[in-house]
Amino acid sequence: MNSTETVISAQGLTKVFKDFWGRPKARAVSGIDFEVKRGEVFGLLGPNGSGKSTTVKMLLGLLYPSKGRISVFGHSPRHVQTKSRLGYLPEESYLYRYLNSEETVDFFGSLFHIESKERRERAEQLIQMVGLENAKRRHVGEFSKGMQRRIGLAQALINDPDLVILDEPTSGLDPIGCREIKDLILTLAERGKTVILSSHLLSDVEDVCDRAMILYGGKVQAIGTMKELLSNRNATRITSPALSRETMDKVLTLIREDTKSQEVHVDNPTENLESLFLNIVEQAQQRESETSGATSGHRVADYLRGDTSQNKSDRVLDHLTRNEDSTLTQIANTQSKPATIKEDKLADLSKTETDPAPTLKVTPKKGEDLDKANDKLSGLLGE
Numbered sequence: 001m002n003s004t005e006t007v008i009s010a011q012g013l014t015k016v017f018k019d020f021w022g023r024p025k026a027r028a029v030s031g032i033d034f035e036v037k038r039g040e041v042f043g044l045l046g047p048n049g050s051g052k053s054t055t056v057k058m059l060l061g062l063l064y065p066s067k068g069r070i071s072v073f074g075h076s077p078r079h080v081q082t083k084s085r086l087g088y089l090p091e092e093s094y095l096y097r098y099l100n101s102e103e104t105v106d107f108f109g110s111l112f113h114i115e116s117k118e119r120r121e122r123a124e125q126l127i128q129m130v131g132l133e134n135a136k137r138r139h140v141g142e143f144s145k146g147m148q149r150r151i152g153l154a155q156a157l158i159n160d161p162d163l164v165i166l167d168e169p170t171s172g173l174d175p176i177g178c179r180e181i182k183d184l185i186l187t188l189a190e191r192g193k194t195v196i197l198s199s200h201l202l203s204d205v206e207d208v209c210d211r212a213m214i215l216y217g218g219k220v221q222a223i224g225t226m227k228e229l230l231s232n233r234n235a236t237r238i239t240s241p242a243l244s245r246e247t248m249d250k251v252l253t254l255i256r257e258d259t260k261s262q263e264v265h266v267d268n269p270t271e272n273l274e275s276l277f278l279n280i281v282e283q284a285q286q287r288e289s290e291t292s293g294a295t296s297g298h299r300v301a302d303y304l305r306g307d308t309s310q311n312k313s314d315r316v317l318d319h320l321t322r323n324e325d326s327t328l329t330q331i332a333n334t335q336s337k338p339a340t341i342k343e344d345k346l347a348d349l350s351k352t353e354t355d356p357a358p359t360l361k362v363t364p365k366k367g368e369d370l371d372k373a374n375d376k377l378s379g380l381l382g383e
Contacts (some may be wrong), residue, residue, distance in 0.1 A: 007163055007194045008036040008059065012068035015054050015218075028054040030218040031068065036196065041189050043205040043212030044198040051218040052198050053091075056165060059196070060088060072163065084112060087161030091168045093152035097141025101132050101151050104140055108155040119158070126154035129184075131177070145172035153181070164188060165196045170204055182208050206230070 015029040029051040036042045046052050057063040058070055061077035075082045095104055102123055109119035127136050130150035135143070140151055149172050156164065166185070170178040185195050185208045199205055205212055206226060213223040222229060243251070255264050 005038040006035055006074075007038050007040075008034075008042075008070075008072055008196075010034050010068065010070045013055070013058065013065055013070050014067035015051075015058060015063060016066040028218055029058070029065075032213075032215070032218075032220045034213055034220065034223060036194060038194055039189055039192045040211065041185060041195045041197060041209045043209035044196060044215070045202070045205060045212055046215035050215040052215060053167070054218075055215070056167060056196070056198060059165060060086065084159065085162045087156040087159060087164045089149075089152050089156040089164075089166045089169055091171070093148045095140045095148065095151065095155075098139050100139055101127050101136040101154075104151055105154050105158055109158040112159040114159065122158055122160075123154075126157060127151075130154050131180070146174065146177060149173060150177070153184075161193070163194045163196070165198075167198045168200065169197070170199065170201060178204065 011033050013029055013032045014027070016024050017026045017028060019025045032051075032055070044052050044055065054063065058065055059072060059077055061079075061083065064078075070077060072079075073082050073085060077083075096107070099107065105123040105126055106119050109122060114122070127133055130153055132147065132150055132154075135147065140148060143151065149169065153166075153169060156166070169181050169185075173181065182204060185197065188195055189208075189210075195208075197205060197209060209226055211223070211225050212229060214221045214229075252264055
């Protein structure tokens, strides 16, 4: 959803790093000019050391230009209210490793003075969006790089920013995660958000960016729409349904006569590897094909999750039940009719001298006769 509103404007932007004595050491950015409109996805491309990171830091107000001007939403990047409208995902996610996902997103939300209820609602939605709902209680220090990128993206969006700056957002993610991030970028653009995407994965930029700027040596080497940058003006491609051999020969003959060249190639259209991968996975999921490899969406085994408290409780209850059954069996053997535990206790309390003594069997030890054993038993019973 592009508009005429200018979000970022840079004229003659230059940044020269100096040494301790104030002498020029490195010219990171040299007189670049560009503009970014509202609702636009703008790609920032270039090899290492081309000035991408320096440009991003000047957009964020972390570095001050040595020369030239740069404005964000019509103000200096150091303007406090302007900073509140920005969301930034750095190339490396610097997170507090002992906070979990919810605490991390909530912490960054508090920096923007968002009310606690609204922070909790946004955090829950963001964590679910980036696919970390099942890991929201884990410390982020335990996360893999891909999971850290996901929670980093969540914290970058907690303030519902109007300008989102993403530095290598798909680094460490699997192909499905990459596709989800790109879909999210397109959704943000449809809502009128402006996205700056810096990435070495050129296919990502090609898929989502409206325009791109290629830097080298701190200078703009090329800038324009993706169609303008990628179009080959020296060749023509004709796409049609499959043709018969006779028709193909006629077309080739006509083209060769018109171009006076025999270098005419015919092939079949291809799709990129990402599209092929996603299509195969989707078809396999629809067919519910079996696989001996990794799958997703399944519950982790209980013993791996450490959820054994219920099993322990069951074992204790089984033990108590077995003891109770054993006690009931002994009581049934010593009474003329079955009795419950409560009835047995009441019988003990109401017992009188006329009640017959329970019959117990004692096996005489070696060298003792039965009479001596009975006398000892009577003494123990107080008879």
